[in-house]
Amino acid sequence: MSLFAWLRPATPALDEDVRRRLAQLPRPTALSVQSLREQRWVVLDLETSGLNLNRDQVLSIGAVAIEDGAIDFSQQFERTLHRPAQKTNPSVLIHGLGPDALAAGCDPGGALLELMEFIGDSPVLAFHAPFDQRMLARALKDSLGYRLQQVFVDVAELAPMLNPDTVLREAGLDDWIARFGLQVGERHHASADAQVTAELALILLSQARRQQLDSPLQLSLRLQQWRRRKTQLHSW
Template sequence: MNMAWFKSRGPSLELEQLQRRDQLLAPAPLNACPLAEQRMVVLDLETSGLDTRRDVVLSIGAVVIDHGGIDLGNQFERTLLRPDQKLSSSVLIHGISPSELEAGSDPVEALLDFMEFVGDSPILAFHAGFDQRMLARALKESLGYKLRHPFIDVAELAPMLCPDNRPRHSGLDDWTAHFGLQILQRHHASADALITAELALMLFSRAHRQGVADLAALTLRLNNWRKRQQARML
């Protein structure tokens, strides 16, 4: 039996959905947990476009890195969140048909499922800033939930850890080819999350050889690297 819908200062949610939202775990602080023991969620979103203010999330793919490896038995995929607006033909780049969009998962349920999957873990992504903004907006609009989980950008880790040995271009395909990784499929959320996770593990191995043993130290080094990059542009 469906519960009544509740309206507060945000989206309308059923009582069970409100309870699930309120029970979501807060992010754990980045600490000295060794990279080899840290649980991380690697995320990839497929969206209707690149405008973080207007475009919508079409699908979510994620895999877990835990104890130094990819847990292939612990993956998340909600392909095709049903959007609330008519989409342009640009979505065809993802191989998503209009009928698949129409049959997609309800955004509220899919986003609750995903945040329960994330738990208190940090999130990794390639060009993480875009995924972070898109996910934060989707969570706010659908759940009235503020995203606080730390995001780590694999696209920044790669040049930081490989300053003297890097491809000419810096896209996901370029770094994947640089490390000899095999791409089975692109522009598909779960496949892109998997290849990003494989790349992250290669980079963590380099970080360990460079004396960086945990995410706290890695993010501190990344913040300092980012400041140096910005200073060079001034």
């Protein structure tokens, strides 16, 4: 075996049914010019064992769909993954996923495949989306040998862009929840966090429409402009 072959990550062994389902996953599409109300979005939240993108693991997944301009409560997704080797640490204690819950969790590969079937070709909304995107991408590659291609939009960027007069000290999810008076029964739980992020996203999408941003593509282009201005201001 060559050195390069040894260094290359092993491709996970998948049975025929899993390979068939992976092959049937729809190809993600680019952000469209259809109206924001017509776009189906999936709001995603991951609970992880920590914040290290290279070492920590996805422990639980929560997702909900926004369709026809509203949260579709018939389209919800929640899984705790089987992670029996995960040691209790401060991050695990925050979201309450103890050893018993992780030992009783779902097969990671099966849960991740079901998540991708749930997402379909929809763009994904998440608070601090780059983190969720990279953690999910690594989990999919490790468990299924699958390359994540979905478009992710960061709610943590949309909120300040659409509310330039709002100044928050931390501007975390809790701060925006408080800013708009949203109610959340349980924080740091994937399904509850996905739900409240979806409620926040609906407010922001409504604001976007009032600001003449009425398509996912327009919203994305405005975000790119906002990032460039922010970078220029910080470079002065």
